[in-house]
Amino acid sequence: MIRINLLPHREEKRKARRQQFYAFVGLVVVIAGAVWFLGFTVINRYISVQESKNAFLEKEIDGLKQQIAEISKLKEETDALLKRKQVIETLQGNRAETVNIFDQLVRRVPDGIRITSFNQNGDKFDLTGESISEARVSTLIRNLEESPLFQQVAPIEIRSAMAPNGRAIYSFQMRMGIERTAPSTPSDKGANKTQPGGR
Numbered sequence: 001m002i003r004i005n006l007l008p009h010r011e012e013k014r015k016a017r018r019q020q021f022y023a024f025v026g027l028v029v030v031i032a033g034a035v036w037f038l039g040f041t042v043i044n045r046y047i048s049v050q051e052s053k054n055a056f057l058e059k060e061i062d063g064l065k066q067q068i069a070e071i072s073k074l075k076e077e078t079d080a081l082l083k084r085k086q087v088i089e090t091l092q093g094n095r096a097e098t099v100n101i102f103d104q105l106v107r108r109v110p111d112g113i114r115i116t117s118f119n120q121n122g123d124k125f126d127l128t129g130e131s132i133s134e135a136r137v138s139t140l141i142r143n144l145e146e147s148p149l150f151q152q153v154a155p156i157e158i159r160s161a162m163a164p165n166g167r168a169i170y171s172f173q174m175r176m177g178i179e180r181t182a183p184s185t186p187s188d189k190g191a192n193k194t195q196p197g198g199r
Helices: 007-108 134-146 186-193
Strands: 113-121 124-131 150-162 168-178
Touching: 007 134, 113 134, 124 134, 134 150, 134 168
Parallel strands: none
Antiparallel strands: 113 124, 124 168, 150 168
């Protein structure tokens, strides 16, 4: 009967399997490290590119903000100039309007009437004065209504009194508006010059 000792052979196979396992684990660790390094590199590269894009966008946004601020400042200056222009035009129009009002008023006041005050109250004008008769007050009202400037002439009060010389006088108060014409624009002037037929 022959006996064969297999213990050394089994020990060598175990040792070989152990070495293969360690080699496999080492290979997995190396591959995992390579994958991690590659992923870390790619992610860092992506982050760097994205940060560069963000920095560029922030710079462009800051530039746009400055341009918007400049545009807003220019708009404010333009609005201020337009308001000044409107004020100047209004003052010039009011001056011409005031001259026209007094000119029309003087032309429409008949003899025997004395104007004591002429005040503006919003869009209305209050006129007070004295007359030697009620008929003269009626004539004044009629003259003002016939004027192309005055409108809605309405007497508020007519009251008789005694003058220091003993003669009767009539104090009166009336209110009226004025007819304002819209200022002509350059397009209106051009339209007025254009005639049918193309001549």
